[in-house]
Amino acid sequence: MTIDELQLADGNYTVEVTMEGGSGRATIESPTALSVEDGQAVAQITWSSNHYDYMIVGGEKYLPVSTDEHSVFEIPVAVFDEGMDVIGDTTAMSTPHEVEYTLTFASDSIRGEGGSAAGKSGSATAAAGIVIIVAAAAIAAVVMRKKRNTKA
Structure with missing residues (x-):
């Protein structure tokens, strides 16, 4: 190798x-x-x-x-x-x-x-980090939507 x-x-x-x-x-x-x-x-x-x-x-x-x-x-x-x-x-x-x-x-x-x-774990770690960021952004979007809906 x-x-x-x-x-x-x-x-x-x-x-x-x-x-x-x-x-x-x-x-x-x-x-x-x-x-x-x-x-x-x-x-x-x-x-x-x-x-x-x-x-x-x-x-x-x-x-x-x-x-x-x-x-x-x-x-x-x-x-x-x-x-x-x-x-x-x-x-x-x-x-x-x-x-x-x-x-x-x-x-x-x-x-x-x-x-x-x-080894290849560096790219796997980076991919996992991206998944976490995307998941956090999705959760934040849902929370923001709920806050907007409760104010109306």
Whole structure:
């Protein structure tokens, strides 16, 4: 599933992410932060180690935004609910090694900043708001008619 299919509005979310590959010693934080801007999704990947000096995603090299306690990367998410192949270069061994991983971002776990489920619910919420406004206007019209009829 793509970001277009999910119809996520621009904003900040969280998403569950699983990782396969590597030696099994390194992990990543889940859920992770997910931001959407102009139809592009970017995940903040936080490794259990601060020994990752770059990641390669879709043939592009990404440098960490932090290496204090953990290596933290901001990478694009092109697909949800399917494995996305990435490479993490670790310097934890005697020489740097590029390690292949597969990350899977679960679309059904996406939550907005308030913790509510994301996805197409934004348009459903807007539609519900319109229904409420129309209903309120209809009730107001009936009340106004009744007031006019009782004055006559």
